[in-house]
Amino acid sequence: xxxxxNVVAITGALLAGIVLGGCGGGASNLVGTWRATGAxxxxxxxxxxxxxxxxxxxxxxxxxxxxITDRGEWAKRGKNLELRGEYATRVYEARVRRDELVMTxxxxxxxxxxxxxxxxx
Numbered sequence: 306x307x308x309x310x311n312v313v314a315i316t317g318a319l320l321a322g323i324v325l326g327g328c329g330g331g332a333s334n335l336v337g338t339w340r341a342t343g344a345x346x347x348x349x350x351x352x353x354x355x356x357x358x359x360x361x362x363x364x365x366x367x368x369x370x371x372x373i374t375d376r377g378e379w380a381k382r383g384k385n386l387e388l389r390g391e392y393a394t395r396v397y398e399a400r401v402r403r404d405e406l407v408m409t410x411x412x413x414x415x416x417x418x419x420x421x422x423x424x425x426x
Contacts, residue, residue, distance in 0.1 A: 334401040335381060339419035350417060351408075362388065 338355040352372075354364040362379045365372065377390035386399035386408065397408040404421035 335379075335386070335399070335406070337421055339406050340422040342418050342420055351419075353422075354419070362390075364388075364390070368392075 335356045336358055338353065340353050341351060350367050352365040352367060354362060356362045356379055360378050360380065361376070363374060363376045366375050367373075373392070375388075375390040375392055377388060379389070380387045381399070384398050384400070386397045388395045388397070396411070398411055399409075400407045406419040406421070407416055408419070409416040
């Protein structure tokens with residue numbers, strides 16, 4: 306009986322870890338460096354973004370044809386990712402699946418896809 310209880314307890318702990326930290330797109334899955342795939346957007350696009358554990362971020366951004374580095378804080382709230390940067394606050398719908406991040410502007414419907422990578426590379 307004790308062995309069955311231990312197996313149930315271990316299985317429960319593993320399932321909780323999968324649900325809480327698995328592939329559901331939680332904040333911990335966002336931490337790292339992401340590089341854009343495909344062509345940039347016309348008015349605004351992110352070439353590369355790094356999200357850190359301390360909730361800070363930096364991003365290489367093209368806005369209106371001008372390249373800038375934006376820094377600030379990020380927060381994941383449900384399916385939304387809020388970026389509070391030096392130049393603006395933007396909210397995106399964000400989905401992480403393995404090594405792919407898709408950010409969609411809910412106002413325009415424009416999406417941008419990123420792959421997990423290394424900074425500058």
